[in-house]
Amino acid sequence: MVCDDDPSEDEQIRESPILIIEVQRRSASWQxxxxxxxxxxxxxxxxxxxxxxxxxxxxxNDDVLAWLEQQQAEGA
Structure with missing residues (x-):
């Protein structure tokens, strides 16, 4: 999804079911x-x-729970 036609948008944020956040910025040519x-x-x-x-x-989900357990173990 590219919003070059909408001058009011400067960033787009997308979630993913595999725990990745993708941010696209106008200032970075939507990279x-x-x-x-x-x-x-x-x-x-x-x-x-x-x-x-x-x-x-x-x-x-399993990925989030595993990451949280790992963080708790490292903090203990």
Whole structure:
């Protein structure tokens, strides 16, 4: 999905069932940037950032649960 025709959009964010966040920015000629669990997603258009795990906070599939268990084990 490319929104070159809509001058009001500066970023597009897509979720994926395989725990990847794809962000496309007008400033980067709509090239995709990919973020994974443990990464911080930067949203330039609103001057904000958030961790990928916050986006998947309510997802309870095997990948998310395994990652959460790994984080707990590393923190202990």
């Amino acid at each position: 995709s940037s990919y973020y994974f669990l443990g990464d911080e997603v930067v949203l330039e258009s609103v001057n904000a950032s958030l961790p990928v795990e916050a986006i998947y906070e309510r997802v309870k």
